[in-house]
Amino acid sequence: MTPPPGSVEEARLLLASELEEAVREAAARGGLLPADVQGLRVRWLGKKQGVVTALLTRLRDVPKDEKAAFGAGVNALKQEAEERLARLEAEAEARAAAAAEAAKAVDVTLPPRAFPTGRLHPLTVVRRRIEASFRGLGYEVADGPEIESDWYNFESLNFAPDHPARDAVDTFFVKGGGEGRDALLLRTHTSPVQMRTMEGRKPPIRVLCPGRVYRKDDIDPRHSPVFHQMEGLVVDEGITFAHLRGTLAAFARSFFGGRAEVRLAPTFFPFVEPGVDCAVSCVFCDRKGCRICSYSGWIEIMGAGMVHPNVLANGGIDPERYTGFAFGMGIDRIAMLVYGIPDLRLLFENDLRFLDRTW
Numbered sequence: 001m002t003p004p005p006g007s008v009e010e011a012r013l014l015l016a017s018e019l020e021e022a023v024r025e026a027a028a029r030g031g032l033l034p035a036d037v038q039g040l041r042v043r044w045l046g047k048k049q050g051v052v053t054a055l056l057t058r059l060r061d062v063p064k065d066e067k068a069a070f071g072a073g074v075n076a077l078k079q080e081a082e083e084r085l086a087r088l089e090a091e092a093e094a095r096a097a098a099a100a101e102a103a104k105a106v107d108v109t110l111p112p113r114a115f116p117t118g119r120l121h122p123l124t125v126v127r128r129r130i131e132a133s134f135r136g137l138g139y140e141v142a143d144g145p146e147i148e149s150d151w152y153n154f155e156s157l158n159f160a161p162d163h164p165a166r167d168a169v170d171t172f173f174v175k176g177g178g179e180g181r182d183a184l185l186l187r188t189h190t191s192p193v194q195m196r197t198m199e200g201r202k203p204p205i206r207v208l209c210p211g212r213v214y215r216k217d218d219i220d221p222r223h224s225p226v227f228h229q230m231e232g233l234v235v236d237e238g239i240t241f242a243h244l245r246g247t248l249a250a251f252a253r254s255f256f257g258g259r260a261e262v263r264l265a266p267t268f269f270p271f272v273e274p275g276v277d278c279a280v281s282c283v284f285c286d287r288k289g290c291r292i293c294s295y296s297g298w299i300e301i302m303g304a305g306m307v308h309p310n311v312l313a314n315g316g317i318d319p320e321r322y323t324g325f326a327f328g329m330g331i332d333r334i335a336m337l338v339y340g341i342p343d344l345r346l347l348f349e350n351d352l353r354f355l356d357r358t359w
């Protein structure tokens with residue numbers, strides 16, 4: 001039997017069917033959400049337009065003898081609506097809480113997020129490799145200041161007073177230094193560390209001196225006002241040129257591979273006598289000639305020589321009793337060579353596309 005329109009009974013049936021339909025519809029998208037239930041609450045219990053409120057406003061039109069029954073019926077309906085909506089609301093909130101928890105939980109099936117890790121700079125890798133080659137020969141690593149005096153950078157190393165390197169055109173001088181040998185400058189090589197090492201100890205000495213050095217060069221693919229050197233010094237009784245040659249050959253094999261050979265050619269540096277340019281056989285073409293070695297089969301990698309007696313004496317070492325050899329190479333140049341880096345500036349520009357490689 002269909003209840004009369006506008007009756008409480010009709011509203012009760014409508015409440016039941018509407019809520020059931022809402023639950024059914026929402027099932028496809030995972031169930032009712034708190035906002036859906038709130039909408040139903042407004043429709044049924046809202047103070048202005050709610051169905052229950054509308055029934056109550058009709059109470060005054062109900063005949064006197066039916067008022068009590070009608071009022072009781074509306075109250076029962078209101079209670080029923082509140083109970084049913086409260087139940088749906090609790091379910092919806094539990095569902096929302098579970099969804100929020102699930103979103104926080106770790107999904108082990110997701111691919112891992114790339115976590116950026118630091119890498120060693122190619123200059124650091126090459127420096128450490130060079131150090132490792134010499135540590136195997138009993139060398140230790142020494143460090144020294146980058147701001148030096150003229151004495152340590154030039155004069156003690158046998159540079160003549162009028163040597164062009166001492167010119168302000170080639171060297172960065174620092175304000176606040178004294179005159180002559182007390183002038184302050186940014187070291188142009190790591191040789192001052194060799195001098196400081198000799199001063200501080202007695203032979204035998206076997207040290208490596210890596211570090212930053214400065215020269216007034218314009219920046220271009222092959223030059224930079226700051227670059228990196230690795231120098232080495234050996235001082236002991238009976239050290240000869242044969243030891244120097246053997247050491248350079250051992251280093252070349254250790255660093256460039258077992259087939260690498262060295263070739264020495266005479267040259268001049270103020271702090272050694274004799275001085276040599278050291279080339280290593282091209283490991284890229286096996287001495288057949290290629291673009292990297294300019295088709296010569298050899299690549300110049302360092303300067304070297306027997307330590308000048310004046311330099312030993314300036315370091316407080318008796319040149320009548322001791323002899324020694326020294327060598328120096330550019331870490332930047334070796335890195336460019338072994339990694340095929342075409343432009344020196346890449347080493348200093350901190351471009352992540354360059355740095356984020358495994359060297």
Ligand SMILES: [Zn+2]
Nearest residue numbers: 282285290293
């Ligand atoms: Zn070659």
